[in-house]
Amino acid sequence: MADGTEQAMFLDPAIRDWVLFPITVIMVLVGVFRHQLTILMTGEPPKPEPKDIRQGKALMRGQILAQNNSYIPLSAFAERKKYLCAAYEEGTYLKNKDQKDQGAANLMADPKNMEVMMDGMKKQMMGIVPQTLIMGWIQFFFSGFILIKLPFPLGVRFKQMLQSGIMTPNMDVRWVSSLSWYFINLFGLRGVFSLILGGENSADGTRDMTAMSTMGAMGQQPGQPQDFNKQFLSMKDSLSIVYHEWDLENIEQRVLVKYGKQARLFKSSRK
Amino acid sequence: MTASNASDGLKTVAKAVAVVAFVCMLHSGYAAREFLLYSKSIGRQDLTLPIEIVLECLGALGVMIFAVVLGVGELKPVSYEAEMKRYSIDGVFSRPSFQVYNHRGRYLRPSRPAEPAAKD
Amino acid sequence: MSSLALLAEIRQSSERLPYEVLKLAEPLLNNNQLTSSTEDAWLVYEQVFLAALDEGQIDLAKSLLHILRTRFPASQRVKRLYGLVNEAAGHPDESQNLYAEITSADPTNVLALKRVIALLKAQGKLALAANELVAYLDTHGNDFEAWLELSHLYLAHHMYRQAAFCLEEVILQQPANHYFHLCYAEINYSMGQWDIALKEYLRVVELSTDNVRGFYGIKVTADRIIEMLASGARAGKSRREPQALSGLENVPQVPVLEKLSLLATERLVAAYSANNAAAAPAKALEDWLKQ
Numbered sequence: 001m002a003d004g005t006e007q008a009m010f011l012d013p014a015i016r017d018w019v020l021f022p023i024t025v026i027m028v029l030v031g032v033f034r035h036q037l038t039i040l041m042t043g044e045p046p047k048p049e050p051k052d053i054r055q056g057k058a059l060m061r062g063q064i065l066a067q068n069n070s071y072i073p074l075s076a077f078a079e080r081k082k083y084l085c086a087a088y089e090e091g092t093y094l095k096n097k098d099q100k101d102q103g104a105a106n107l108m109a110d111p112k113n114m115e116v117m118m119d120g121m122k123k124q125m126m127g128i129v130p131q132t133l134i135m136g137w138i139q140f141f142f143s144g145f146i147l148i149k150l151p152f153p154l155g156v157r158f159k160q161m162l163q164s165g166i167m168t169p170n171m172d173v174r175w176v177s178s179l180s181w182y183f184i185n186l187f188g189l190r191g192v193f194s195l196i197l198g199g200e201n202s203a204d205g206t207r208d209m210t211a212m213s214t215m216g217a218m219g220q221q222p223g224q225p226q227d228f229n230k231q232f233l234s235m236k237d238s239l240s241i242v243y244h245e246w247d248l249e250n251i252e253q254r255v256l257v258k259y260g261k262q263a264r265l266f267k268s269s270r271k
Numbered sequence: 272m273t274a275s276n277a278s279d280g281l282k283t284v285a286k287a288v289a290v291v292a293f294v295c296m297l298h299s300g301y302a303a304r305e306f307l308l309y310s311k312s313i314g315r316q317d318l319t320l321p322i323e324i325v326l327e328c329l330g331a332l333g334v335m336i337f338a339v340v341l342g343v344g345e346l347k348p349v350s351y352e353a354e355m356k357r358y359s360i361d362g363v364f365s366r367p368s369f370q371v372y373n374h375r376g377r378y379l380r381p382s383r384p385a386e387p388a389a390k391d
Numbered sequence: 392m393s394s395l396a397l398l399a400e401i402r403q404s405s406e407r408l409p410y411e412v413l414k415l416a417e418p419l420l421n422n423n424q425l426t427s428s429t430e431d432a433w434l435v436y437e438q439v440f441l442a443a444l445d446e447g448q449i450d451l452a453k454s455l456l457h458i459l460r461t462r463f464p465a466s467q468r469v470k471r472l473y474g475l476v477n478e479a480a481g482h483p484d485e486s487q488n489l490y491a492e493i494t495s496a497d498p499t500n501v502l503a504l505k506r507v508i509a510l511l512k513a514q515g516k517l518a519l520a521a522n523e524l525v526a527y528l529d530t531h532g533n534d535f536e537a538w539l540e541l542s543h544l545y546l547a548h549h550m551y552r553q554a555a556f557c558l559e560e561v562i563l564q565q566p567a568n569h570y571f572h573l574c575y576a577e578i579n580y581s582m583g584q585w586d587i588a589l590k591e592y593l594r595v596v597e598l599s600t601d602n603v604r605g606f607y608g609i610k611v612t613a614d615r616i617i618e619m620l621a622s623g624a625r626a627g628k629s630r631r632e633p634q635a636l637s638g639l640e641n642v643p644q645v646p647v648l649e650k651l652s653l654l655a656t657e658r659l660v661a662a663y664s665a666n667n668a669a670a671a672p673a674k675a676l677e678d679w680l681k682q
Binding site for chain 1 (some may be wrong): 497498499529530531532533555556559562563564566587590591593594596597600643647650651654658
Binding site for chain 2 (some may be wrong): 404405406407409441444445446447448475478479481483501502505506508509510512513536537539540543567568569570571573574598599600
């Protein structure tokens with residue numbers, strides 16, 4: 001804290017010129033380079049075949065039915081449920097109907113799936129490799145450097161964030177270490193990138209970080225094709241336990257209440 | 272026209288008030304910081320913030336909220352029914368992808384220009 | 392409001408108002424106000440193009456299409472518009488070839504797929520169109536516009552059961568849109584499913600306050616059910632008649648029905664007396680309602 005006892009410490013202007021600015025400039029340039037590289041490498045997204053669409057839409061239909069089932073009469077719901085459950089069981093909507101029992105093994109066999117997976121891998125590698133390199137470079141050459149002094153006071157809790165890489169328990173929190181400057185840039189340049197490259201850019205490194213952390217949790221890579229047979233079967237299970245209650249069962253009372261003909265909402269009056 | 276002019280004027284005033292209130296809030300923040308520095312320099316940490324700074328801050332906040340809401344423009348009704356009023360039954364059932372064009376439309380117009388267009 | 396804003400509103404509501412669109416767009420086109428810097432200029436071109444087709448002004452449509460073509464030389468969406476010109480000019484075969492070309496190049500182009508079906512409809516082959524539409528919906532099961540179209544095709548053949556199924560799909564996708572409930576109620580009424588019809592009509596007036604068409608439906612259906620229950624009760628004393636009571640499994644009790652009928656009468660009279668310009672029809676209506 002700025003408690004009167006200012007720590008007298010002066011930074012060599014050369015640090016500013018040869019460390020602080022270069023790190024920032026290089027990170028911006030790497031981001032721009034990455035963006036261009038991604039554009040170059042992705043090209044057209046593969047067009048889905050009608051059978052792919054059919055597969056996805058069939059699943060969506062089940063979801064909608066499970067979600068909005070209360071808006072249609074019981075008979076209509078029962079008829080749909082019966083049909084969809086049978087279709088899911090049979091694999092009517094599956095893209096490769098005859099191979100439905102082979103499961104996940106044949107996912108790799110489909111060349112298009114392979115391509116999609118490779119694409120995802122490439123994109124991730126492109127995100128991780130440059131960031132790792134920059135971090136290694138900073139660690140190697142500038143470890144323990146103090147680069148900048150913030151012009152405003154900060155609490156002690158920011159110490160971990162601003163002075164990673166140096167072990168100085170008593171130094172003023174306003175001094176920022178080189179590694180911390182790297183992280184601040186990594187997370188803070190997003191706005192700069194969206195300014196110079198447009199909103200939908202792929203220069204940002206943090207997205208890969210989140211992708212990596214979720215990847216471990218999900219147990220599968222993003223962009224990997226899903227096993228539709230499994231999804232159909234689980235959708236069938238969740239459909240078969242839906243308890244149907246028609247939303248319009250007590251609509252008479254609701255309307256009478258709405259138009260002021262009845263004071264309270266009673267339970268639906270059946271014949 | 273006069274009504275819209277009046278509401279435009281009101282909006283401008285409201286925006287100006289919001290800006291002033293925001294400046295007041297900044298001022299109260301600055302005053303609080305100055306006070307803390309002062310209390311530190313005379314060596315007493317136990318002084319509480321003067322009531323007028325707190326009042327200025329809260330008052331400016333209230334005025335700003337009110338002015339921003341007034342100046343933001345026309346508020347729209349939130350109910351789904353009001354939203355649905357914008358759609359007519361003709362629009363909902365028009366199915367633009369399936370419209371056919373070999374209809375009588377081309378024979379209708381020259382003789383009867385004032386009629387609404389042919390629909391099928 | 393500027394004519395551009397009005398055009399945008401018409402475009403969003405997807406109402407078919409070709410005459411109004413042309414009237415609004417004429418000064419814009421004549422004064423060259425539609426430049427590429429205008430917001431949505433190309434959407435306006437497409438909209439005016441469709442309106443010109445509806446009005447039978449093929450030449451205007453062709454000139455607009457030329458502008459679109461020079462801007463988007465490779466666009467499938469513009470290519471489809473050529474098919475529309477041919478349809479309007481009376482060359483359905485050429486359109487068909489064009490659509491076939493688009494769909495063979497890209498079998499997922501839904502707009503062209505739907506045009507093929509619309510073309511069948513335009514040629515009067517409604518049964519074939521319905522078949523094609525069923526095949527289309529097997530793949531694109533969440534296209535509510537197509538479900539709606541299918542229900543109308545079935546209605547043209549008086550196949551109420553199938554039309555109701557299509558409407559159920561639409562309602563599943565947009566459960567809060569009262570127009571679909573209204574249509575569903577009317578189909579159920581036509582089928583003799585009085586209980587469902589009544590409930591769906593009630594849903595309409597719940598979603599849309601004082602919906603006149605909904606209250607007419609309530610009035611007619613409730614009175615009908617009361618009448619049938621009464622005659623059923625009379626007949627039931629002599630012999631059970633299950634036939635007469637089909638479609639009445641789930642109706643509310645008679646006092647509730649009477650209340651609903653009364654409510655409908657009241658709201659309809661109020662709705663028509665609110666704007667007293669139509670005094671004579673209102674009187675006639677009141678007489679009819681209270682008979």
